[in-house]
Every structure is written in structure tokens, then in C-alpha cells.
Amino acid sequence: MRITTYAAINIGPSEVAMKIFEVSKSKGIIELSHLRHKLSLANEIFTHNEISYKTISEICHVLNDFKEILKEYKVEDFHAYGTDSIREASNTLVFLDQIKLQTDIPVRLLSNSEERFMFYRGISMREPHFEKMIQEGALIVDVSAGTVQLSLFQDGRLQFTQNLQLGANRISELLHTLETEVFEYSDLVSEYMDKDLNTLIEMYLNKKNIRHIIAVGTHIPVMKATLQKMYPEFTGFVHTRVFTNTSFPQEMLHDTGALPTYLLFQKIIHLIPCDDIYVSATDLCDSMVAEFAEKKVKLEPKHDFKQDILSTSRNIAKRYHVHLKHVDNVCYLAGEIFDSIRKFHGLGKRERLLLQIACTLHSVGAYISLTQSSENSYKIIMSTEIIGISHIERVMIATIVRYNRDDFPSYEEMVDDFTPQEYITMIKLCTIFKMANVMDKSNTQKIRKITTRTKDHELYILAHTLKDITLEMGMFRPKADDFEKVFGIRPILKNKKGLEKDYDKLL
Numbered sequence: 001m002r003i004t005t006y007a008a009i010n011i012g013p014s015e016v017a018m019k020i021f022e023v024s025k026s027k028g029i030i031e032l033s034h035l036r037h038k039l040s041l042a043n044e045i046f047t048h049n050e051i052s053y054k055t056i057s058e059i060c061h062v063l064n065d066f067k068e069i070l071k072e073y074k075v076e077d078f079h080a081y082g083t084d085s086i087r088e089a090s091n092t093l094v095f096l097d098q099i100k101l102q103t104d105i106p107v108r109l110l111s112n113s114e115e116r117f118m119f120y121r122g123i124s125m126r127e128p129h130f131e132k133m134i135q136e137g138a139l140i141v142d143v144s145a146g147t148v149q150l151s152l153f154q155d156g157r158l159q160f161t162q163n164l165q166l167g168a169n170r171i172s173e174l175l176h177t178l179e180t181e182v183f184e185y186s187d188l189v190s191e192y193m194d195k196d197l198n199t200l201i202e203m204y205l206n207k208k209n210i211r212h213i214i215a216v217g218t219h220i221p222v223m224k225a226t227l228q229k230m231y232p233e234f235t236g237f238v239h240t241r242v243f244t245n246t247s248f249p250q251e252m253l254h255d256t257g258a259l260p261t262y263l264l265f266q267k268i269i270h271l272i273p274c275d276d277i278y279v280s281a282t283d284l285c286d287s288m289v290a291e292f293a294e295k296k297v298k299l300e301p302k303h304d305f306k307q308d309i310l311s312t313s314r315n316i317a318k319r320y321h322v323h324l325k326h327v328d329n330v331c332y333l334a335g336e337i338f339d340s341i342r343k344f345h346g347l348g349k350r351e352r353l354l355l356q357i358a359c360t361l362h363s364v365g366a367y368i369s370l371t372q373s374s375e376n377s378y379k380i381i382m383s384t385e386i387i388g389i390s391h392i393e394r395v396m397i398a399t400i401v402r403y404n405r406d407d408f409p410s411y412e413e414m415v416d417d418f419t420p421q422e423y424i425t426m427i428k429l430c431t432i433f434k435m436a437n438v439m440d441k442s443n444t445q446k447i448r449k450i451t452t453r454t455k456d457h458e459l460y461i462l463a464h465t466l467k468d469i470t471l472e473m474g475m476f477r478p479k480a481d482d483f484e485k486v487f488g489i490r491p492i493l494k495n496k497k498g499l500e501k502d503y504d505k506l507l
Contacts (some may be wrong), residue, residue, distance in 0.1 A: 003027070004296060007070055007078035008062070008288035011107060013042030013085045013145030013169055014218055016062045019285035020073050025297045029289055032073065037062045042085060042145035050090045053098075060102040061294055067103065077296075080105050084112040085146040085167070112163055115284070116142055116149045117388040119216055124288030124303040127280055129236070129309070130159040131156070131302055133212045135435045138278075139205070141268060143217035145169035150200065151387065152208060158308035159313055160204050161387045164196045168219055172261040188262045201271050213268065213277045219261040221281045223282075238277045245475070248318050284290070305354060313360045316384055320367035326443045331359040334436035335451060339490075340452035341459060342485045345428050354393060355429045361437065366429045378402035396422060402431045404437065431479075431486045437477040439463075447472065459483075459491040469495055480500035492504070 010017045020033040039059070063080070070078060073450055086092060091141050097281040099107050105349055110118070119142055124130045134153035142149040146167035152159045171189060215223070219378075265277065268304040293299035317327060334338075336353055338345070365376025381398035389397070395417070402411070408430055411423050418426070439447050463469060476493045484490045 004077065005032075005075045005197060006289055006292050006296075007066075007075045008285035009066060009080040009105070010284040010288070011041075011080065011082040011086070012218065012284065013039075015039050015047070015082060016194065017068075017283070017421060018066050018284055019289070020069075021289045023261055023289065023293045023297055023299070024163050024242060025299060028299060029293055031266065032288060033069075034285075035066065035069065042167075043172075043354055045089045046146070046170050046219065049088070051086075051095050054181060056098050057102075060099055062245070063103040063105050065100065067105070068228065077126055077292070079292070080107045081284065082107050082109045083144065084115050085144060085282065086108055086386055088146065106135055111391045112147065112153055113385050113387050114390050115144075116151070116161070118287035118291055119282065120151070120280065120307060120308075120387070120443045121279055121301055121303075122215065122217060122282045122284075122290045123295075124301045124305075125290045125299075126276070126282050127214075127236075128287055129278065130194070130214075133214065133258070133278060134303075136211045137209045137212050138212040138214055139268075139272065140214045140216065141263060141265065141272070142182060143215075143219065145218050148217075148264060150205075152205065152210070154209070156303075157311040159311065159386065161312065162200055164200065164224070166193055166196060166264065168258070168260040176410075183211060189260055190267055190343075193264060193267050197267055197271060199205060205272060210272055211275045213265070213272070213274050214280060215277055216280045216282055217264060219258040220279060220458060221283065222258050223261065224279045224281045225338075225416060227279060229286060236278050240274060265461055278395050300360055305388060309353065309386065310356060310360070312388075313357045316386070317360050317364060320364040322361075322363045322366070323443055325445055326440055327360050327363065329440045329445045330362070330433075330436045331356050331441050333447065334359050334432050336357055336452060337461070338457075340454065341489060344454075344489050345432075347425065347428060351425055353387075354397055354425075355399075357389070358404075358429065358433055359507070360436070361402045362404055362433070374405050376475045392418075393421065396426050396429075400433060403430060404433060427486060431444070431483055435476070435479050435483055435491060438479050439472050440461065441472050441475045451496070454489060457489050459489050461491060462494050462496055469493075 003022050005020065006017055006023050007020045009256060016037045016039060018033075018035045019031055022030045039055065041051065041055060044055060054259075057451040068282055081172060082096075088096065089095060092109070096107055096109070099105060121138065123140075135156045138153045140149075140151045140153070141150070143405045144167050146165070146169065147163050148163060150161050151161040171192060240248045263331060269277070290301065294301065312322070317324065332356055335352065338347070352477060362377060363373060364380045365378070366373040368376040378398045378401055381394065381401060386394060408427055411418075411420065439473070446469050447463040447465050451464065453460050473493055476491075481492045482492075
């Protein structure tokens with residue numbers, strides 16, 4: 001089996017890191033080298049709102065050194081990612097431009113949802129206890145320099161995720177000027193965290209059965225190294241009482257941001273009873289190689305993250321009291337239509353996933369106003385983070401939902417926001433969604449099963465129902481005109497009732 005040498009470069013808030021791996025289907029992922037260079041990037045961003053040219057030059061120098069090492073290891077492929085916190089700098093574009101000019105290395109900045117989703121994929125492939133913990137009930141607490149992400153897994157599925165502006169370095173920079181004015185700095189940090197954490201736990205985690213907390217993030221490797229020194233038998237699991245040991249943080253005070261990280265976990269443990277904390281040293285480089293291995297050598301993670309994305313979307317829909325039977329039915333109908341015309345739309349699995357999410361969330365805005373449901377749905381989706389979906393994908397989903405009742409705008413009206421390919425993808429998905437939605441116009445799920453077949457540029461949709469679908473068939477015809485214009489195939493809706501004799505001929 002062929003072995004690929006891959007390098008993952010992470011420009012993070014406190015360091016530039018590179019890991020080199022061997023990746024193969026037979027042996028999996030083997031780490032060959034780990035290089036790190038400490039930075040004060042986060043401190044500059046949170047204090048001055050920009051990255052100094054001195055720091056940019058330092059990063060470029062390190063990256064050029066990394067390029068020489070790539071040659072030594074004969075690395076065949078590599079990626080360089082920057083974390084979401086870099087976006088907060090006022091000179092982000094200058095930062096990226098200078099790196100490209102001075103090193104010829106393109107750096108991709110991840111959105112928060114992309115970064116966290118990659119972390120979860122990395123944890124699932126790296127940590128052997130992951131599946132068991134999320135089946136029993138686990139809260140992943142991912143502490144970065146600028147934010148903390150809390151994601152609840154129960155029965156093996158992601159239930160919700162929420163981002164708070166309580167990152168370790170952000171807290172350090174905000175409160176360091178007050179450190180000399182208080183007797184206990186830890187009390188000041190704890191008080192600063194109280195409001196946001198208490199609100200989130202009350203809204204989302206109250207009375208939830210959480211047996212494990214999985215700790216990951218920027219400063220967690222330092223915490224894990226400290227625990228390994230303190231407890232030679234350490235295997236990753238830490239009883240919660242360890243975090244009440246007042247001598248524990250003293251081992252970490254040399255690392256900026258580590259103390260707020262520790263205090264954050266102390267606070268969470270106090271508010272959420274759990275059995276233990278699992279400390280994972282998984283970092284973004286590990287997550288990058290996990291993504292690469294999945295795409296390059298089809299090294300699939302055991303966990304089905306696609307179902308997590310759909311599960312999260314459905315929980316968002318529940319929060320806004322949507323008619324779940326309706327959206328589930330529309331999801332089914334849209335999926336069947338999508339699958340039946342693959343050669344006419346040329347889209348793939350990812351686009352099908354976006355369609356399913358749009359179907360699930362299309363009526364969340366009715367919670368605010370029935371008369372402006374689509375516009376409010378757009379605003380809710382744009383304001384809600386969906387782990388595993390990039391920012392542009394979220395905008396596409398929101399736009400599909402926004403125009404689910406109206407004509408889609410021309411590309412000239414949207415040219416500043418979307419590429420031609422993104423625009424035509426939205427047109428196709430919106431057209432399929434509209435077709436599926438009118439087939440449950442009465443919201444009573446009269447059509448719960450369909451059979452489809454294409455023949456002579458016609459798409460026959462046979463509804464397996466004995467109910468009267470006069471309303472659905474009447475609303476179907478105008479949508480069929482739009483469908484034919486987009487795909488070049490005419491959809492025809494038939495009711496199985498009364499067509500038993502012609503069934504075999506039709507399909």
C-alpha cells in the first residue's frame with residue numbers, strides 16, 4: 001500500500017506549528033516530526049487589534065524554515081491553516097498577502113465552525129474512548145485563544161453547540177490591568193466568566209446527563225503535560241476533584257492563558273456535575289491530517305459526522321418550534337427528487353447535505369412572524385452557528401430559505417456575494433426544495449412515500465397515497481414550470497390511487 005508523506009502547518013494564536021505524517025490505508029496515520037515556534041499573536045490581536053509587521057516577518061521566517069524541512073522529508077502534500085482568531089485583526093488581508101509574497105505558502109483561514117468541526121474529527125480518529133464517551137453523554141469544551149466552544153453529545157449524536165467570547169488569551173488581555181488591584185486574580189476571572197456560562201448552562205445544559213467533559217484547545221497540551229508529571233499513571237481521564245487542588249495551576253503559570261483555561265474548567269465543573277474530564281492533546285495539525293487521510297486514502301472516521309450536522313440542524317428547528325413532521329417529510333421528498341435527477345443537476349453529496357439542512361430550517365422564522373417567515377428564517381440561520389458548515393455554505397443555505405416563496409434574484413444582483421458556481425448551485429437546490437415543499441403544502445404529510453423515474457425528459461413522481469392530493473397537485477404545476485427551466489426535465493406528479501393498472505407502464 002502506497003504511503004503518502006503529509007505536513008500540516010497551523011498558524012495559531014500562540015505558536016506556529018508543523019507536524020509531518022505518514023498516511024496510508026494499511027497503517028493509518030503515523031507522526032514523524034513536530035516543530036513549534038512560540039508567538040504572541042493573540043496578545044497583539046486582542047490588545048492592539050492588529051498584527052505587527054515584526055510578527056508577520058517572524059512568521060514568514062519560520063515558514064521559510066519549514067519549507068526547507070519539507071524538502072528533507074520529501075513531503076508530497078501540505079496545507080497551511082490559520083485559526084479563526086486571526087480574522088479579528090484589522091490587517092488580516094495584509095497578513096495573508098505578506099505570507100504569500102514572502103513564503104509562497106497560501107494560508108487558509110478557517111471559520112470557527114470549520115475549525116471546531118475539524119477538531120472533532122481529529123479527536124474521533126485519535127482518541128480511542130471518543131465513541132464510548134459520546135454515547136454515555138459528553139460535553140466537549142474547546143478552549144481557544146479568543147473563544148470557548150461547548151458542544152453536547154448524547155446517545156452518540158451532537159445535540160447542540162455554542163460559542164462564547166471566553167477564550168484564555170482574550171481573558172488574560174482584558175483583565176491583566178486589573179490583576180494588581182485585586183487580592184485574588186482567580187476570583188476576578190471567575191466573576192468575569194459567570195454571566196455567560198450561567199446563561200448558557202441554564203438555557204442548554206440544565207438537567208442534561210453529562211458523564212464526561214472532553215477538554216481540548218490551545219493550552220490543553222500544557223495541562224496534559226502537567227498532569228502526566230503529577231500522576232505517572234495518568235491515561236487521559238482526570239477525576240473532577242483534581243481540579244479543586246489549589247496547587248495544580250501553579251505548574252502552569254508560566255504559560256500565558258493556561259491559568260484562565262484551568263479556571264474555566266473549574267467553573268464548568270462547579271456548574272455541571274460530571275464523572276470525569278478527559279484531557280486530549282489533539283491539536284489542529286492532528287485534525288488537518290485526519291481530514292487529509294479521509295480524502296486522500298479514504299481513511300474514514302468511525303463516527304458519522306454528517307449525521308451530527310443533521311442532528312444539530314434538527315435541534316435548532318426544535319428550538320423554534322417548527323412542525324417537525326412537515327420538515328422531515330420535505331427532507332425525504334427533496335432527497336428522493338435530488339437522487340432521481342443526478343445526471344441532470346451534476347451535484348454531489350455535499351450539496352445534498354446543504355439541501356437537507358435548508359429543508360430542516362426553512363420555517364424557523366415562523367416562530368417570530370408568520371407573515372415574514374422566510375426573511376426571519378434567513379436572519380436566524382445567519383445568526384446561528386452550525387458546526388461542520390463553512391460560512392459561505394451557511395450563507396447559501398440561508399439564501400435558499402430566504403427565496404423559497406419568491407423568485408430567485410438574478411446573478412447580477414448577487415454577484416458581489418457569490419461565485420457563478422455557488423449561484424447556480426443555490427438555484428438548483430432552491431428549485432428542488434420548492435418542489436418538495438409544495439408536495440406537503442397542507443402540512444399533513446399526505447404524500448409520505450414516492451417512487452420516481454425519468455423517461456424522455458420527463459420525471460414521473462408517483463405518490464403512494466390514498467388521500468386526496470388535489471391541493472398538492474394544483475400547487476405542483478407552477479413549480480414544475482420552474483423545475484423544467486432549470487433542469488430541462490418536466491416533473492409530473494401522479495397519484496397511485498386509481499393508477500394500479502398503469503403502474504408498471506409508468507415506472
